[in-house]
Amino acid sequence: MSVPENLERVREKMVQAGAKTGRSANDVELVAITKTHPSEKVREAVDAGQMLFGESRVQEARAKIPELPSNLRWHFVGHLQKNKIRHALPLFELFHGVDSLALAQELNRIAAEEGRHPCVLLEINVAEEGSKFGFTAEAVRAEMEALLALPRVSIEGLMCIPPIAQEPEASRKCFAELRELRDSLEKEFDLRLPRLSMGMTQDFWIAVEEGATLVRVGTAIFGDRPKRPKD
Numbered sequence: 584m585s586v587p588e589n590l591e592r593v594r595e596k597m598v599q600a601g602a603k604t605g606r607s608a609n610d611v612e613l614v615a616i617t618k619t620h621p622s623e624k625v626r627e628a629v630d631a632g633q634m635l636f637g638e639s640r641v642q643e644a645r646a647k648i649p650e651l652p653s654n655l656r657w658h659f660v661g662h663l664q665k666n667k668i669r670h671a672l673p674l675f676e677l678f679h680g681v682d683s684l685a686l687a688q689e690l691n692r693i694a695a696e697e698g699r700h701p702c703v704l705l706e707i708n709v710a711e712e713g714s715k716f717g718f719t720a721e722a723v724r725a726e727m728e729a730l731l732a733l734p735r736v737s738i739e740g741l742m743c744i745p746p747i748a749q750e751p752e753a754s755r756k757c758f759a760e761l762r763e764l765r766d767s768l769e770k771e772f773d774l775r776l777p778r779l780s781m782g783m784t785q786d787f788w789i790a791v792e793e794g795a796t797l798v799r800v801g802t803a804i805f806g807d808r809p810k811r812p813k814d
């Protein structure tokens with residue numbers, strides 16, 4: 584299958600999942616994850632109308648993004664290392680995986696120096712395994728006041744990476760928990776966290792059914808990635 588055909592199938596599946604729960608295609612954004620794929624491959628998706636992309640490594644993004652049209656939108660979806668923040672800030676409109684107060688503080692400090700106002704999602708370790716990164720529900724509550732006090736960082740929602748499972752349905756519980764945590768944080772702290780980033784190739788339609796506003800899909804669009812450590 585070609586990239587345009589793959590994109591079409593992913594979009595269709597998102598629309599169907601949205602329709603089940605009374606949501607329209609406009610309620611959920613598809614972030615096409617381009618890590619490991621060269622810019623020529625990304626261009627096939629651009630030609631098919633995709634404008635929003637995600638990368639998980641700053642180094643790779645710094646090489647790839649300038650090779651592509653400048654009107655594309657880029658999200659950072661990986662684990663952000665503190666020493667990469669300065670390079671990452673001008674490249675990405677949203678950071679999905681802010682996974683500790685220390686990282687948020689460093690982002691705030693460097694954003695002030697660079698004159699930036701980064702938008703972020705807090706990564707939650709819902710299953711308290713899966714990803715080894717992220718806030719536990721308990722930690723995010725304990726640290727929310729400190730996070731909200733960071734003047735440069737705008738917290739727009741939550742993100743999760745469930746444990747890898749055989750069955751797509753296995754992720755549903757994590758997605759529902761992320762949504763419920765968001766709902767209770769909004770009440771407890773009297774704030775708005777409108778964005779939920781959840782769902783990948785293995786389970787993105789389930790995430791849409793459970794309230795995702797962003798799904799991060801790589802393999803289903805671009806095909807298999809060469810194996811590499813640390814992803």
Ligand SMILES: *Cc1c(COP(=O)(O)O)cnc(C)c1O
Pocket residue numbers: 616618639660661744783784785799800801802803814
């Ligand atoms: C690689 C990656 C994805 C995309 O994964 P696929 O299974 O290829 O869809 C989504 N989110 C994050 C954080 C990733 O690192």
